[in-house]
Amino acid sequence: MSVAQFIQDAWNKQAKWLIVLRPLSLLYKSASVLNKKLYVTGMKPVYTAPVPVMVIGNITVGGSGKTPLLIQLVGYLQKRNIRVGVISRGYGGRGPFPAYVDFDSLPETVGDEPCLIVQSTGVPMVVGANRQKNIELLLSKHELDLIISDDGLQHHALNRQLEWIVLDQNRGLGNQKLLPEGYLRESVDRLNTATVIEHTSSPQSELHMHLEVTQPYLLNPIQAFEFNPKQNFYALVGIGFPQRFYKTLESMGVMQFQCHEFPDHHDYEIEDLDFDDAGPIITTEKDAVKLLPLLKENPDYRREIWVVPVEAILSPACYSLLDEQLEQLGIQVN
Structure with a gap:
């Protein structure tokens, strides 16, 4: 078992020994707060794209159902003639970056999730660590109304107009501690600043989704x-x-x-x-x-x-809210 798998198992079991990692969590928190402050105060540059950007992410490490949600939203937007493109970090891909993703792209080059997204939707997509370069390459090839960033919630160098956070209630927030004591990338308070989509079969809010097996x-x-x-x-x-x-x-x-x-x-x-x-x-x-x-x-x-295969089933309220948010950005939903 690798170290990563060992830590993952400890997170899932909320092992008591994780408390020994608290000093590292405090360092992680300090570094994250400082990094965000540098962007907010303008000491680090923030890129604003010429078209609206929507980030779909989570505050936890590990799967939350984000990719099926993104695929479902892309399909919804395409049916309504909204020209949508997607950018992503391309985790697992070796590049070179930025890389345009098409049906012939290999997971070893661009990452597994980008391949799945493009194969499922045919959406224009570019991957790489530099989101600005991703967007510039995407817009050099396509005229778009909206760009969706797959993950990147904590990537403060990219300005965004919409944020959707997927919260997997089946997994929960564990011990609610930041990395590496827990599996949170950001504190629970972050959920108050964005649209939260519950991933659960027993929702507590109108905005929810679940995965249905086909x-x-x-x-x-x-x-x-x-x-x-x-x-x-x-x-x-x-x-x-x-x-x-x-x-x-x-x-x-x-x-x-x-x-x-x-x-x-x-x-x-x-x-x-x-x-x-x-x-x-x-x-x-x-x-x-x-x-x-x-x-x-x-x-x-x-x-x-x-x-x-699984398909994300969204509540009607999710689509209604998305339509509202897009219209506020000047994007007409047909």
Whole structure:
């Protein structure tokens, strides 16, 4: 088990020994506050794009359902003829950056989530650490009404007009401590400064979402197999909060599976797909975009690999609020 996985497990269990990391959390807080102040006071430059920017992020480390939400919002905007583009840090990608993402882009170059977003929506997208350069490249290729920043809530060098924070109530806020004692990137007070979308099946507010499983499909359709939830699976996951995937499997009636966890944005090798028997693998769409190139490089690989797609289902209030917010920015919603 890697150090990252060890810490992640401790966060999820709210282990008492994490208190020894409090001095580091205080340092993290001090550095974060100082960094933000430098931007607010103008000592560091803040870039304002020529079109409105909407940031979709979270205050926690690890998965929150942000990517399915973004995909759903992009589809909603496209249907209403709003010209939308997306920028992202491109975690896990090696560049060079900024990099334009298209259907032929590889996860090892631009990151797994950008590949998934573009493959799902066809949205214009650029990735890289410098958000200004991302936006400039995006606008050099497209006329846009709105740019959505995938993550970047704590990237104060980029001015933004809208902020949506995804709060996964299933995972919660843990011990509500900042990194590394807890898994918060910012204090809980940050939730008071943005639009908060609850990710839960038991919402407490009008603004909420949940993930709905659609039909599993074979990543390598070597034969006309039908999905059988009663099989024994190898659950292969390299995401921020794998427990959510396990709960999804159980909701599908998949009760027999061995967990094989890897760090978030893991670069898979074909050896990661080898097990003692010929049992099928089951995985997420995010992992699938990294597994597919491996299968193309190894055409003789015969094990079934099932992918579980999910769709973000938003409450009507989310769409109503988005329409209001866009109209306030001068973006006409058809």
